[in-house]
Amino acid sequence: MSKDKNADRFDKAGARRVMRTKDYLSDFSGQLALGLMANLVGQLNYFYTDKVGIAVGSVGIVLAIAKVINAFTDVIVGNIIDHSAGGDHKYIKWMGRLTVPAALIMVLMFTVPIQAGQIPAVIYALVTNLLLSAVLYTFIATPFSAIMVVRTRSLTERGNMGLIRAVANYGAGMLISILTIPVTNMLGGTQSAWIKYGVILGLLILLLFLICWNNGRKAKFACDYTDNMQVGAEEEEEEPVPFKEAMTMLLKNKYWVIVLLFNLITSITSAIVASGGTYYCKWIFGNDNLVGLIGAVGMLATVVGFALSKPIIAKLGIKRTISFGLVGAAVLAGIRCFIPTNFMVYVVTSLLGSFVQIPMMSLYGVLTAMTVDYNEWKYDKKLVAMSGGAIGFGSKVGSGVGSVLLAAFLAIGAYDATLEVASTSMTYSIYGFSNYLPVVINLVMFLIFRKFDLEEKLPKMREEVAARKAAKSAEK
DSSP, X not given: OOXXXXXXXXXXXXXXXXXXXXXXXXXXXXXXXXXXXXXXXXXXXXXXXXXXXXXXXXXXXHHHHHHHHHHHHHHHHHHHHHTSXXXXXXXXXXXXXXXXXXXXHHHHTTOXXXXXXXXXXXXXXXXXXXXXXXXXXXXXXXXXXXXXXXXXXXXXXXXXXXXXXXXXXXXXXXXXXHHHHHHHHHTTSSHHHHHHHHHHXXXXXXXXXXXXXXXXXXXXXXXXXXXXXXXXXXXXXXXXXXXXXXXHHHHTOHHHHHHHHHHHXXXXXXXXXXXXHHHHHHHTSSOTTHHHHHHHHHHHHHHHHHHHHHHHHHHHHHHHHHHXXXXXHHHHHHHHHHSOXXXXXXXXXXXXXXXXXXXXXXXXXXXXXXXXXXXXXXXXXXXXXXXXXXXXXXHHHHHHHHHHHHHXXXXXXXXXXXXXXXXXXXXXXXXXXXXXXXXXXXXXXXXXXXXXXXXXXXXXXXXXHHHHHHHHHHHO
């Protein structure tokens, strides 16, 4: 007998399973599009300095200002979305409104009018960065992050979504890393080549967002089921919380603060790695095309890492998985500090560094969902979008700080893109942000995350929340 596809399904904890294969695929599409947008920003440092000719210091200032403003818009946008109507289904609607502008901005990022001079070029770079990150990306990514919390109440399905999204996000980073330099060089290596590349990315992003939005608008969420498993329950709106009060609640949630710092610090590393690899290959190994080769070989570590993520997380748990990723990354970067010019050492430590951090990346969304559950236990308010948006604050500030640090290292090393061979100061500045800084950053985050003990406490908290809801329902 064939299986009834419409039969009720539940996980081991008794929570209804609502996700189907097509739902995971559409979720993958949405995250892949967001990942392409986010990872493209990581290539802009190299594009601005070596292809357009904007001064290194100006590039650092532009990217830092854009990220800081962008970070504050995350919190504001989260509050706006939490106050909007539409119940749990409201989150997917934001994507449909912004798919075309998101595709268009991918092209505009590269049409920098350098012929008009440094100041107009810097202003244009700042404005387009703000449109990409602070407006379009934020108004799509913030509600998309919230969907993981409201789409299903099953921890198993949330974990699957987290893994799927991590695969998509990391895959986007790999695509950008592998393709950007070789493809733009193949197209001529000029600014015009990067514009053509932007057109290709824009069309791809448009398609991916449309796939995700079209499935999401027709899908059934957890709220569409009543307690007696029937479809069509009336969706209950959470009473909006004023912005100031909501922020106070979040800042008193120590787990949210830890996850905020986690996003902040790991985003600094990610921002540096995104651009740093190109500088390392160009000046230390003498060929910037090698970054594509390293990225292609890195696909093996990626595939193996994601294949093993689920059993690793199941074996180690959330806290130890993250500790494993942070300490492992610090040790591998430390090896490069002692052997910085060996290409094979660089490749192997980079691949292993990716591998040990992949399971950790799979937990970003899960950690945010856990802080939302803690909000509900502590305040009787989930603050779904604002929690995700404020966590995004850490990611955006981290990316901005990473860009500033990268520019600062280059400036201190007297970076000169016109040289044939890197000067001694340039070489050591590249070693600094590629090898030494990751050691310090990952060890600091390891010490901070030792205080995250929500994993053990959450089951009992959920029982208490369920009991409170049952009592309120009985009173009615």
